[in-house]
Amino acid sequence: MIKTIYSFAGAVLATYVLGAIFVSQGNIASVVALGFEVSGGQRLDAALHDIVNMTDIYLPLVSVSLLLGLPVAFAVIRKKPHLRMLGYVLAGFVAMIAMPVIMKMVLGLSGIAPTRTHVGLLAQGLAGGVGGYLFCRLSTPSAAG
Numbered sequence: 001m002i003k004t005i006y007s008f009a010g011a012v013l014a015t016y017v018l019g020a021i022f023v024s025q026g027n028i029a030s031v032v033a034l035g036f037e038v039s040g041g042q043r044l045d046a047a048l049h050d051i052v053n054m055t056d057i058y059l060p061l062v063s064v065s066l067l068l069g070l071p072v073a074f075a076v077i078r079k080k081p082h083l084r085m086l087g088y089v090l091a092g093f094v095a096m097i098a099m100p101v102i103m104k105m106v107l108g109l110s111g112i113a114p115t116r117t118h119v120g121l122l123a124q125g126l127a128g129g130v131g132g133y134l135f136c137r138l139s140t141p142s143a144a145g
Contacts, residue, residue: 003138003139004139006138007134007135007138007139008066008067008070008135010134010135011066011070011131011132011134011135011138012059012062012063012066012131014127014130014131014134015062015066015092015096015127015128015130015131016051016054016055016058016059016062017051018126018127018130018131019058019062019096019123019124019127019128020047020050020051020054020058021047021050021051022114022120022123022124022126022127023050023054023058023112023113023114023124024043024046024047024049024050024051025043025046025047025114026113026114026115026117026119026120026123027046027113027114028042028043028046029114030113030114057111058112061099061111061112062096062099062131064099065095065096065098065099065128066091066092066095066096066128066131066132066135068095069091069092069094069095069096069098069128069132070088070091070092070095070132070135072091073087073088073090073091073132074087084136084140085133085136087136088132088133088135088136089129089132089133089136090129090132091132092128092129092130092131092132092133092135093125093126093128093129093132094125094128095128095132096124096125096127096128096129096131097121097122097124097125097128099124100112100115100121100124101121112124
């Protein structure tokens with residue numbers, strides 16, 4: 001049980017950091033599209049700023065998304081253990097895409113601006129897929145020896 005909790009925490013942290021970077025860079029892409037120049041240093045500063053300062057809004061969304069998605073994968077994996085890696089990666093991917101889509105449908109707004117585009121939405125899915133992959137790797141049962 002402790003291993004599962006640590007694995008989940010690692011997955012959430014990885015998804016959060018990668019997702020926050022994607023949000024930051026998606027927002028910067030909108031600024032660049034307006035004709036402004038953004039340096040590499042400014043991109044890095046923005047990414048670090050978002051990682052540190054999105055914990056109150058974005059981190060809970062990531063946590064809830066994975067808390068709903070990963071157990072669904074577990075239910076499938078119990079019946080099809082050979083799909084373990086694929087199941088967790090897809091669960092993270094779908095969970096992070098479903099979150100902004102559900103927010104848009106229920107609240108009528110995009111809480112995460114870059115998810116208004118297909119690329120931004122897929123980037124969030126990629127972040128979730130990485131989190132699912134990490135969960136799979138960290139939670140792999142130890143070999144009995």
